[in-house]
Amino acid sequence: MEADELLVRVAGGDQKAFEELYGLVSGPVFGLVRRVVRDPAQSEEVAQEVLLELWRSAGRFDPGRGSALSWILTLAHRRAVDRVRSARAATEREQREGMRAHHPAFDQVAEEVEAGLEREWVRHCLERLTSLQRQSVTLAYYDGYTYREVAEQLSLPLGTVKTRMRDGLTRLRECLGGVA
Amino acid sequence: MSLFGRQSKRDLHSLAAPYALDALEPHERARFEKHLRTCDRCTAEVRALSEDAVRLAWSTAAPAPLAMRDRVLAAVRNTPQEASPLGAAPPRPHHLPAHVWGTEPPPPRRRAPRMRPLFAPLATATAAAALVVASLFAVQATRTQDQLDTARAQSREIANILAAPDARATNERDARGRGIGVIASAKEGRAIVTLSGLGDLPSGRVHQLWLMRPDVQPRSLGLFQGDTPLVTSGMNDDATSLAVTVEPNGGSAQPTSQPIAQLALKSVGFGE
Known part of the structure; x- marks a missing residue:
């Protein structure tokens, strides 16, 4: 069964459908959260929250507005970003208080070990972006920085970053094209 | 302009x-x-x-930890959905540990709903366990002060169990909806046990909880009072399952009837 149909059943309280949906989406949800959050224990926790949130709020999914998988991964991404930002805010507080110095990791393109076809293809397409497009997109999506923070890190005007993000995503779409 | x-x-x-x-x-x-x-x-x-x-x-997909599946599915069995009548927000109990979230639904949004970010120290209590507890307190919100005081004392016990690094939750129901839910720390031998769907007891009868171990007589872990969860300690780490029987008031030294519900403890770290 497709995720869309499963999610609609889950909204109706169908636990079996949830189990099936879990099988489909737990890997993508966990992987995405871990990519953004990094810390394994926190990643697991955020992923769990997202999956439970699917159960609780499946009724909010509106099939007319996009696919279930997009909805689910959008939710997962947002929660991961929220977590990593509050963790960063806490780190900054600590730094201000002089408790310890800590510089957040700053690698843009995934250095993942497992190499699925999709992963390789995304990497290939990311490499075909200009460096600024790639960094604008990946610093935001994989590392959870706001576009203002990205602008600061890349020493670019805000408007330029917004344009690079848009162009980067559009070019990705053209490159990723038919590969599902 | x-x-x-x-x-x-x-x-x-x-x-x-x-x-x-x-x-x-x-x-x-x-x-x-x-x-x-x-x-x-x-x-x-x-x-x-x-x-x-x-x-x-x-492109970032990675296999989720196996234990996560059990935790999420157990939590799902204990978690009301937003649309259901049970989804209404209970008053937030002040005595719940800060990391117990989910006692109220997030504000309505059109899509991609968010919940409040969590700032609490994490790591220990699983979301699953937290949700079991949250649902317990949803029931308790309607009770009298005395009962709430009892619940509050109990919630400290519950918080202790949740704080155990190995705290895990599981839940099982039979086809008739009768079941046992547990949050347990095998290392500390402590557990919170809840019953569901067992129906009303005839007068003069109680639900008694038993710990089952290999080659040993069942040992009583206590009597349930209404639908209040039972907090227990001293669970042996070789325990295989929990069982509930209907006994005369005051309980029995050994079960006098067949169990009406059972729950295997392997998935919460016992018997290994």
Whole structure:
């Protein structure tokens, strides 16, 4: 069964459908959260929250507005970003208080070990972006920085970053094209 | 004024890509979402850009930890959905550990609902366990002060168990909906046990909880009082399961009837 149909059943309280949906989406949800959050224990926790949130709020999914998988991964991404930002805010507080110095990791393109076809293809397409497009997109999506923070890190005007993000995503779409 | 208006609108349009990447600050996100409701072009653009962003997500897929599945599915069995009548928010009990979330549903949104970010020290209590507890307190919100005091004392016990690094939750129901839920720390030999769907008892009868171990007589872990969860300690680490029987008031030294519900303890770390 497709995720869309499963999610609609889950909204109706169908636990079996949830189990099936879990099988489909737990890997993508966990992987995405871990990519953004990094810390394994926190990643697991955020992923769990997202999956439970699917159960609780499946009724909010509106099939007319996009696919279930997009909805689910959008939710997962947002929660991961929220977590990593509050963790960063806490780190900054600590730094201000002089408790310890800590510089957040700053690698843009995934250095993942497992190499699925999709992963390789995304990497290939990311490499075909200009460096600024790639960094604008990946610093935001994989590392959870706001576009203002990205602008600061890349020493670019805000408007330029917004344009690079848009162009980067559009070019990705053209490159990723038919590969599902 | 009109120039400013147009400028500001164009600024808003240009936020579509950062929005699709979740790269807006909260106030900008709120402002842009408000704008989206009246801008069909932006909505279409955001939808397309979000689909692109999701492609970036697929490439990060990684197998989730196996134990996570059990925890999530156990929590799902104990968690009401928002739309259900049980989904109404109970009053937030002050004595719950800070990391117990889920006692109220997040504010309504059209899509991609968010919950409050968690700042509490994490790591220990699983979301599953937290949700079991949250559902317990949803029931208890309607009780008298005395009962609440008891519940409060109990909640300290519960918080202790949740704080155990190995705390895990599981739950099982038979075809008739009768079941046992447990949050347990095998290392500390402590557990919180809840019953569901067992129905009303005839007068003069109680539900008694038993610990089952290999080659040993069942040992009583206590009597249930109504639907209050039972907190127990001293659970042997070789325990295999929990069982519930119906006994005369005051309980029995050994079970005098067949169990009406049982729960294997392997998935919460016992018997290994």
